[in-house]
Amino acid sequence: MGIALKRPVLVGGLGLTAGLWLLDVVEQSPVDSSMMMGAIALGSGLWWLKNLGKPTVPVWEKPAAADRAAVEAALAEVNAVLEALATEAEFNPSSLTAIESQIATQRQAQADILKGLDRGLDRGLDRTDLTLAITGGKAVGKTALAAQLTANWQAEQSQITLLDIGEAQTAELAAADLVLFVAAADLTDSEFQQVRTFVDAGQPLLLVFNKQDQYAPMERAQILQRMQAQMAELGVEGVAIATVPSPIKVRRHLPNGEVEETYEQPAPELDALTAKLTQQVEQEAQTLVMATALRQAKALKVSAQALLNDQRRQQALPLVEQAQWIAAGTAFASPLPTLDLLATTAINAQLILDLGAVYGQKFSLEQAKAAAGTLAELTVKLGLVELTSQALSSLLKSHAVTYVAGGVLQGVSAAYLTHLAGLSLIDFFEAQSQLDPRDRQFTFAQLGPRLQALFQQGTGLQTFARQALKHLPSSQAVTVDASAASL
Incomplete structure (x- = not known):
């Protein structure tokens, strides 16, 4: 230019x-x-x-709730950046063709976001084609939780896509409508910062305290209370579960007077989690859809701005x-x-x-x-x-x-x-x-x-x-x- x-x-x-x-x-x-x-x-x-x-130290503020107006405003910002990019391209004939192709790709992505949003909202609050991602630290029971939810709860929610995602798969996490962040003890500083990063990005998240059966009743209650206190400032809820409870030793007295010891596998303790998930799918689906569309629009703006900055x-x-x-x-x-x-x-x-x-x-x-x-x-x-x-x-x-x-x-x-x-x-x-x-x-x-x-x-x-x-x-x-x- x-x-x-x-x-x-x-x-x-x-x-x-x-x-x-x-x-x-x-x-x-x-x-x-x-x-x-x-x-x-x-x-x-x-x-x-x-x-x-x-x-001054900035005070953290939770991102505003997503709605259609916010999505359309973000897409309008994308459009403004693309218009500026088109203007810049006129003064750079050598790369005009490449820039025009990039602009076309960005505009198609804009249209896809709006189509996906409209398609979801047309189904009303009962929309159930949502993507849930399970993530967290190592050895916290992510895979076992995914298996239990898939075998039980997801069977009743046929349009739910459930993903067990590792820490490095950031693209898949960003595309999820809801993230289940799993921890097996008090949150470390690193885990807390991970949760905060999700919240800062406008990602709906539920904290899951797994393996609670490994603690005494009073201790598990204290851990959950500390977690919920940490999450309160971020507007995140927390639930406690035991995906694969530790086997319980059972002693049986036989008629002949002998004592037989066996181990029984207790049933998974997932009621608090599945109840919360069902509530979110049935009552908060529209909010989840909006949040995903807004994140996609913001990511598109970042991509478009990077193209403009290159010029x-x-x-x-x-x-x-x-x-x-x-x-x-x-x-x-x-x-x-x-x-x-x-x-x-x-x-x-x-x-x-x-x-x-x-x-x-x-x-x-x-x-x-x-x-x-x-x-x-x-x-x-x-x-x-x-x-x-x-x-x-x-x-x-x-x-x-x-x-x-x-x-x-x-x-x-x-x-x-x-x-x-x-x-x-x-x-x-x-x-x-x-x-x-x-x-x-x-x-x-x-x-x-x-x-x-x-x-x-x-x-x-x-x-x-x-x-x-x-x-x-x-x-x-x-x-x-x-x-x-x-x-």
Whole structure:
């Protein structure tokens, strides 16, 4: 998609950099250190950073109940993404055919969701063609439970599909109308997080405490009570069962006076579970159908947004490349580190505006400056400025005068840091695009872990240094030492 980009931050920031440089050179600058720091703070938005409050811990909220309006709203969001993708495709003729095919596939999936929803609702609340999935940890009795339900309860519910699903089969779990999560003791942290993940995704779930017969009556009641207390905050119910109770020793006194000991297999204790399942099938089928349709619509949006992000990344990468070479040339020509900071902040602020335009996010100039200030502070706090200089100094060998050599190192370092910032911003915008617009928080301080991860990967640093040298003056005076490459 062609976007006309004006760059007031870049022009203003570099202009201020050049002005301060000239004043310093002629040694007649009326700008003292306090005024210079004030200018840097204005250009980078450090004032905003100093006034940031401590991040608050978000309060978990159960997803809203699914209904037809929610499903149609989610499908409308899918349609909006596909419309944007179709518009992007017009500016990319080389991949137009492939994109159009992908859009057609997505639109067919939209239609299938609506058809399935209508077909289910036409049958009213008595719809019984539901899919139930059984999952949980290891050795908790999932397979035995599936066998018992299939042989007994499912026989009375002929349209129920019952699946015994392992932990890795996420696609099958996501498609299930109801999940039975089986545990054989108090929930571990891992199990609780699994349950919460299902609930966060809008997946109807019933917690099943199996093997209760292995505990004394008082202890089993306490375990179930603890489970139900944990599940209450998630809106999940829990029941206790014994799929295959332990054999019971029976002693019989025979007429001849001898005592005979045998073991009898008690009947499965599934009444609490089957009663709950019957209730959900008969009274809550419509809710289950809606929840499944809503999850499918949301998954479709994620898929469509990923296609759109692929197209946008193709537009974003050249902008990052352009910014990194501007940063290289500016840092090479600048004799003062403080001016490097101001120029790099201006370049990053403009890059944020440009990438925001690509990803459909509008920022004011002040917001872009503040975000660039956040990036500047993160790179310093994480030690990336110093680490980048150390890594590149071992790669670069200079045969020019000291001033030029220093300028080369500064230039390549500035380019690489801008490169890392740009890639982190692209990932950040893509992640935000997958969220509901009401949940998007453009808190650029979140970029820290991504910046650090990209630097630690360090792939292609030697190749990047060679490319950077081509964009600097006197590049013929500098070589890259392949033997020194450690990243």
